[in-house]
Amino acid sequence: MSEGEIIHRAASAMRTALGGKAMTRFDAPSLVGPVPQAGRTIEMIESRGKHLEIEWDNGMILHTHMRLSGSWHLYRQGEKWRRPYQQMRASIENRDWVAVCFNAPLVETYRRPDKRRHPGMGRLGPDLCQPDADLDLAVNLLLSYHNADERVAEVLLDQRVMFGVGNVYRCEVLWSTAISPFAKVGELTESDAVRLVNTAASQLRANIEHADRPAPNDVRGGLAVYGRNGQRCARCTGSIDMRRMGVHNRVLYWCPGCQNHLDPRVLRASDDTPVMDPHPAAQRFLADLPWNRDER
Numbered sequence: 001m002s003e004g005e006i007i008h009r010a011a012s013a014m015r016t017a018l019g020g021k022a023m024t025r026f027d028a029p030s031l032v033g034p035v036p037q038a039g040r041t042i043e044m045i046e047s048r049g050k051h052l053e054i055e056w057d058n059g060m061i062l063h064t065h066m067r068l069s070g071s072w073h074l075y076r077q078g079e080k081w082r083r084p085y086q087q088m089r090a091s092i093e094n095r096d097w098v099a100v101c102f103n104a105p106l107v108e109t110y111r112r113p114d115k116r117r118h119p120g121m122g123r124l125g126p127d128l129c130q131p132d133a134d135l136d137l138a139v140n141l142l143l144s145y146h147n148a149d150e151r152v153a154e155v156l157l158d159q160r161v162m163f164g165v166g167n168v169y170r171c172e173v174l175w176s177t178a179i180s181p182f183a184k185v186g187e188l189t190e191s192d193a194v195r196l197v198n199t200a201a202s203q204l205r206a207n208i209e210h211a212d213r214p215a216p217n218d219v220r221g222g223l224a225v226y227g228r229n230g231q232r233c234a235r236c237t238g239s240i241d242m243r244r245m246g247v248h249n250r251v252l253y254w255c256p257g258c259q260n261h262l263d264p265r266v267l268r269a270s271d272d273t274p275v276m277d278p279h280p281a282a283q284r285f286l287a288d289l290p291w292n293r294d295e296r
Contacts, residue, residue, distance in 0.1 A: 010072040011047040014054075017074055017097040018042045020227030023056070028090040033109035036060050039207065041168045041226075042092075043251055052101075054092070057166035059112040059248070064090065070104030112248055127163040128201040135197050138162045142193045148186025152196075152262075154246045155185045162197065164204050171226045171253045172217055173200045175235075181245070181254050183262035192262070225253040233257055 019042055026036045036056055044055040050066040064070065070089070075081060075098045081088075083102045090101040101107065125141055126133040141161045155161055156170040165173065174181050177195045188196075203217075217224040219234040229242035238257025245252045260266050 007047045007050060007052055007066055007072070010074070011045050011052055013074050014072065014099050015045045018054075018092060018094060018099060019045060021094045023092055023094055025093040026091070027088070028062075028107055030089060031107055031109060034060065034111075036062065036109065040166065043167060055112070057168050061110055061112060062090065062092075063106070063108050063110065064101050064104045065106035067105050071102050073100045073102065074098075075100065124159050125162045128197070129164045129204045131205070133201065135201055138197045139190070139193045142185065142197065143188060143190065145185045148184060150185050151181060151245070152179060152183045152185050152188065153181035153252055156196070156200070157246075157250070162200065165200050167250050167252075168223070168226045169200060169203060172224060173203060174254060175225045175259060176203070176217060177261070178235075178259055179261045180259050180263035180266075181252055182264055184264065187262050225255055227253065229253060 022039055022041050023036065024038055026038065028035070040056040040058055040060070042054060043057050044053075046053050050070075052064050052066065052072060054062040064072070066072075073082060077093070077096055077098060079098075081100060083100075087102045088100055089104045089107045092099045126135065126138045128135075128138065138161060142155065145155055145158075145161065153170055153174060156165050156173065157167070171181075173196060176199050177192070179192060179196065217234075224234055225240050228240045231240050232238070233240055233255040236255065236258035238255055240253055241256050242251060242253050244250065
């Protein structure tokens with residue numbers, strides 16, 4: 001088996017064990033770059049040749065280059081490692097699993113390029129995790145967003161509007177408010193904006209006490225839509241859908257059955273439009289029609 005295939009198989013196993021789950025601990029003695037924080041959710045694990053990369057929901061990426069000596073191992077919590085601790089270069093833990101990188105010559109982190117993070121693009125919005133955050137300012141920044149045609153799901157990740165909302169929470173906040181992720185920010189009413197900001201703030205602050213697992217919604221497991229593609233919605237019993245969205249192609253989860261407030265497809269429909277089959281399969285077919293796709 002080639003080295004590239006070994007790394008590819010390791011990435012596949014790690015996706016099953018770590019993907020869509022909150023990290024409880026990170027350790028990397030010789031890390032170059034910022035340290036990923038506990039509580040963040042792993043969204044993507046990819047291998048390319050001898051390189052393996054792990055991305056969290058806030059855009060942080062861990063890059064490891066195996067070269068000739070490095071390897072990733074996956075263990076259940078409490079299981080004995082097959083190599084000594086001294087050879088560990090990085091370890092990632094959640095409640096059930098530990099992924100350990102041994103002897104990799106290069107272990108570094110960086111953030112996915114995003115011009116919205118650059119200081120020249122403007123100051124950061126209010127940090128919603130803080131109890132004294134100016135929520136009124138966040139509402140005003142949301143309502144006065146410079147691009148009225150931008151999708152609400154993308155604006156929630158813009159740190160110039162509000163700080164602290166990662167990909168997990170944008171999905172959960174939109175589900176909680178029943179707002180379509182494809183709604184244009186310019187269509188939001190003041191009431192919509194207040195609900196979005198207040199919901200995001202309350203969920204983020206609640207999670208500070210539960211850093212080992214994100215539990216934004218009062219549903220089994222805490223997550224109503226994130227990572228639940230194809231499963232039944234807890235509110236309308238429809239099917240949760242998933243697609244990639246935006247300039248950074250981030251994974252988005254939502255329920256087409258009940259998250260239809262300000263959905264552009266609903267707004268385009270006239271009173272004379274025939275009633276469409278509400279079955280999830282029909283909804284998915286209609287959403288994938290070329291004129292209904294979100295290509296951005």
